[in-house]
Amino acid sequence: MNDSEVHSLILERVDEIEDDDIRSFMRSVLEHERDIINEPRAEYADQYKSLVDDYVGNESLGDYSDE
Amino acid sequence: MNNIQIFEIEIEDYRQYVDNQTIDLRNSSDKHINIVEGQNGSGKSNILNAITLCFYGEETHTDSNDEEGLDSDPLVSKKRLQDLSVGDSVQGHIEIVLGKEEPQYAFRRTFSTARQEDITVNERREPQYNSSIGDLRLRQRIGGGNDWKPNPNPENILQEILPTHVHEYFLFDGEQLDEFFKTGYTDLVRAAVLDISHIELVNSAVDHLKKVQREFESESSELGGDIENLQKRKEKASQELERLQTKKSNLEADKEEAENKLDGVYTDLAGSADDEVREAQHRRVYLEERLDEQDDELLSAKKDVGNSLAKAGGVAYNTNALTYAIEQLEKYEASENGIPGLTEELLRATISNNECICGTDLSECESAREHIEELLDEQTSESQDAIEGRLRMERALEEGDDLIEDLLDDLKQLEDKRTSIAENEDELLSIANRLEDEDIIDNERAKGLEERRQSIQSRISSIDRDIGELDGKIEQQKEVIEERREEWREAMKEQDEHNLLIKQSEFLDESIDWFSEIKSEVLEKVRGDTEARLERYYNDLIWKNEDYEVILTGEYEVRLYGPDGRKNLGSLSAGERQVLALSFMAALSKISGFSAPVVIDTPLGRISSEPKQLIAQNVPDYLDDTQVTFLMTDVEYDEDVRAYISNEVANEYHLDYQDGVTEVTTR
Numbered sequence: 147m148n149d150s151e152v153h154s155l156i157l158e159r160v161d162e163i164e165d166d167d168i169r170s171f172m173r174s175v176l177e178h179e180r181d182i183i184n185e186p187r188a189e190y191a192d193q194y195k196s197l198v199d200d201y202v203g204n205e206s207l208g209d210y211s212d213e
Numbered sequence: 214m215n216n217i218q219i220f221e222i223e224i225e226d227y228r229q230y231v232d233n234q235t236i237d238l239r240n241s242s243d244k245h246i247n248i249v250e251g252q253n254g255s256g257k258s259n260i261l262n263a264i265t266l267c268f269y270g271e272e273t274h275t276d277s278n279d280e281e282g283l284d285s286d287p288l289v290s291k292k293r294l295q296d297l298s299v300g301d302s303v304q305g306h307i308e309i310v311l312g313k314e315e316p317q318y319a320f321r322r323t324f325s326t327a328r329q330e331d332i333t334v335n336e337r338r339e340p341q342y343n344s345s346i347g348d349l350r351l352r353q354r355i356g357g358g359n360d361w362k363p364n365p366n367p368e369n370i371l372q373e374i375l376p377t378h379v380h381e382y383f384l385f386d387g388e389q390l391d392e393f394f395k396t397g398y399t400d401l402v403r404a405a406v407l408d409i410s411h412i413e414l415v416n417s418a419v420d421h422l423k424k425v426q427r428e429f430e431s432e433s434s435e436l437g438g439d440i441e442n443l444q445k446r447k448e449k450a451s452q453e454l455e456r457l458q459t460k461k462s463n464l465e466a467d468k469e470e471a472e473n474k475l476d477g478v479y480t481d482l483a484g485s486a487d488d489e490v491r492e493a494q495h496r497r498v499y500l501e502e503r504l505d506e507q508d509d510e511l512l513s514a515k516k517d518v519g520n521s522l523a524k525a526g527g528v529a530y531n532t533n534a535l536t537y538a539i540e541q542l543e544k545y546e547a548s549e550n551g552i553p554g555l556t557e558e559l560l561r562a563t564i565s566n567n568e569c570i571c572g573t574d575l576s577e578c579e580s581a582r583e584h585i586e587e588l589l590d591e592q593t594s595e596s597q598d599a600i601e602g603r604l605r606m607e608r609a610l611e612e613g614d615d616l617i618e619d620l621l622d623d624l625k626q627l628e629d630k631r632t633s634i635a636e637n638e639d640e641l642l643s644i645a646n647r648l649e650d651e652d653i654i655d656n657e658r659a660k661g662l663e664e665r666r667q668s669i670q671s672r673i674s675s676i677d678r679d680i681g682e683l684d685g686k687i688e689q690q691k692e693v694i695e696e697r698r699e700e701w702r703e704a705m706k707e708q709d710e711h712n713l714l715i716k717q718s719e720f721l722d723e724s725i726d727w728f729s730e731i732k733s734e735v736l737e738k739v740r741g742d743t744e745a746r747l748e749r750y751y752n753d754l755i756w757k758n759e760d761y762e763v764i765l766t767g768e769y770e771v772r773l774y775g776p777d778g779r780k781n782l783g784s785l786s787a788g789e790r791q792v793l794a795l796s797f798m799a800a801l802s803k804i805s806g807f808s809a810p811v812v813i814d815t816p817l818g819r820i821s822s823e824p825k826q827l828i829a830q831n832v833p834d835y836l837d838d839t840q841v842t843f844l845m846t847d848v849e850y851d852e853d854v855r856a857y858i859s860n861e862v863a864n865e866y867h868l869d870y871q872d873g874v875t876e877v878t879t880r
Contacts (some may be wrong), residue, residue, distance in 0.1 A: 183414065
């Protein structure tokens with residue numbers, strides 16, 4: 147299997163994941179990893195934290211001004 | 214040819230290759246095998262080394278049995294070093310031209326060897342050399358013509374053609390392959406399957422997600438206080454406030470009760486049959502009411518004093534400075550230049566008469582007139598400012614005197630109030646003493662009532678002090694509660710953030726698990742493909758007329774089953790092991806999907822004569838559309854082998870080695 151065949155296989159498997167958030171997140175990660183391969187100095191940590199925030203956001207944070 | 218092939222290798226002054234020698238390896242569509250034949254030590258392995266040195270900066274073949282000892286030799290040909298002086302250096306290079314149908318890339322790496330100070334070994338002086346290699350460079354052909362331009366990213370292009378981590382499955386020494394399946398080989402097989410599986414993307418994703426996950430966990434561990442404890446502390450502070458407030462309420466109730474009792478005593482005293490007692494009580498009630506009023510009046514008087522002080526203070530504190538300034542301004546006005554009237558009058562008269570004191574006719578001289586007019590403007594402005602300032606200061610001093618007088622009046626009134634209050638208080642004390650003293654007012658009941666009044670009054674005063682203290686404590690306790698509420702609020706927020714980070718970490722965990730599962734599936738597929746090809750190639754290549762089953766286990770152990778059952782790899786002959794390893798390498802290079810040429814040094818080194826033809830013919834067939842270059846000894850490349858593969862051979866070379874120098878000649 148060459149490079150593109152393996153990547154197709156990986157993407158096919160990712161697309162089979164039922165959880166929409168996980169599937170979408172993993173696709174975004176793979177896309178970014180592709181960019182990193184082309185640009186090894188590309189940043190990933192902030193990008194992935196931001197993606198995780200999109201899927202597991204901070205809307206649950208409470209306001210404790212009132213008891 | 215659809216796959217990348219080596220068009221030519223140019224070697225200049227590398228090892229035993231002196232001057233510039235070019236080996237043309239161009240293949241055609243039906244001929245994809247190259248043969249470079251030479252006896253042991255003639256430089257076959259150094260052709261493989263030249264390729265890996267050029268591409269990857271390393272020499273693959275490190276056989277210490279080689280007569281020249283490759284590791285210890287300088288990179289530049291010894292012939293070139295003979296006349297080299299200490300401190301001087303010589304340079305050589307290797308250039309490899311690659312492409313599919315036409316040359317497209319020319320990779321080049323230079324190297325140099327410098328002579329160092331000789332050393333003496335066993336009373337013999339031996340020259341010392343130090344070799345170094347330069348960076349990989351690349352020229353790329355633009356279009357179909359002869360326009361070649363430097364490419365700034367040779368490493369990137371090379372990684373696309375044949376990445377560093379898989380080159381050993383394309384460029385390898387066949388003679389060393391029988392060592393491949395020795396103890397601990399499963400790690401090599403696992404690494405090889407990983408190398409060709411193209412799962413770097415998933416590996417990198419998992420690696421990066423784990424790092425982000427660690428950062429989340431590290432952040433979450435720093436968050437969250439002891440919520441339960443902080444909640445208790447907050448509640449405890451609130452309870453303490455309630456306790457203080459209850460205590461204050463109780464005291465206020467006690468005070469109210471005491472005041473009621475006091476009212477009763479006052480009523481009794483006011484209703485006394487004794488005129489003197491009644492009169493004294495009435496006077497006391499009046500004085501007490503008056504003292505209440507005087508408290509307010511005293512407060513008002515203090516405010517008046519404060520206001521007066523604020524108004525009068527500025528002038529009073531600066532009287533000396535203002536007086537001095539006025540004196541100075543008066544002196545200025547009295548000086549000759551500073552008498553505004555005279556100077557101003559003189560200048561005005563000059564302009565009016567149209568004649569300057571120097572005799573100039575101002576109607577004739579416009580510039581002189583303008584000059585005098587400017588002087589008049591300046592003089593008028595300065596004089597007016599000085600006079601205005603002096604007058605203001607004089608007014609301020611005059612007003613200051615009035616303000617100070619007001620202040621003194623207010624102070625006197627304040628003092629009068631205090632005196633009056635003190636007098637009233639003294640009188641109240643006197644009334645109390647009179648009522649209490651039977652010698653003054655002979656009334657036993659009044660005495661008793663007065664004693665009771667004093668007792669109640671004392672109790673009320675005591676309660677007032679306690680309430681005052683409690684008020685202070687209550688205020689402090691409210692501050693404590695607010696501090697503890699803030700601590701609790703912060704902790705609750707941190708707990709929320711902590712819980713969010715935990716959720717995010719779990720989300721990453723799930724993603725990592727999925728990636729790992731997908732990685733395992735890809736690896737399992739590659740392992741299965743490798744197993745199938747390994748079995749097929751081994752059965753084709755092995756000279757025995759038996760069927761073998763080859764299993765590549767999930768733990769990457771290779772199991773070989775013959776007609777008599779499982780065969781221990783350790784019991785295989787060197788030739789059988791080489792065939793197995795060759796089959797594995799062929800499978801890896803095939804499955805990897807890289808479009809790269811294959812160069813095998815000594816491919817048949819351990820193989821007895823009978824199966825050589827099989828291998829020589831089959832290995833290239835497995836690698837169809839792939840350029841295969843065999844670096845063979847004259848023993849390997851015998852007439853039978855040559856006859857078997859002659860239809861597919863594009864180029865045949867012989868390495869002629871004499872006096873330490875190899876010459877590449879066409880066979």
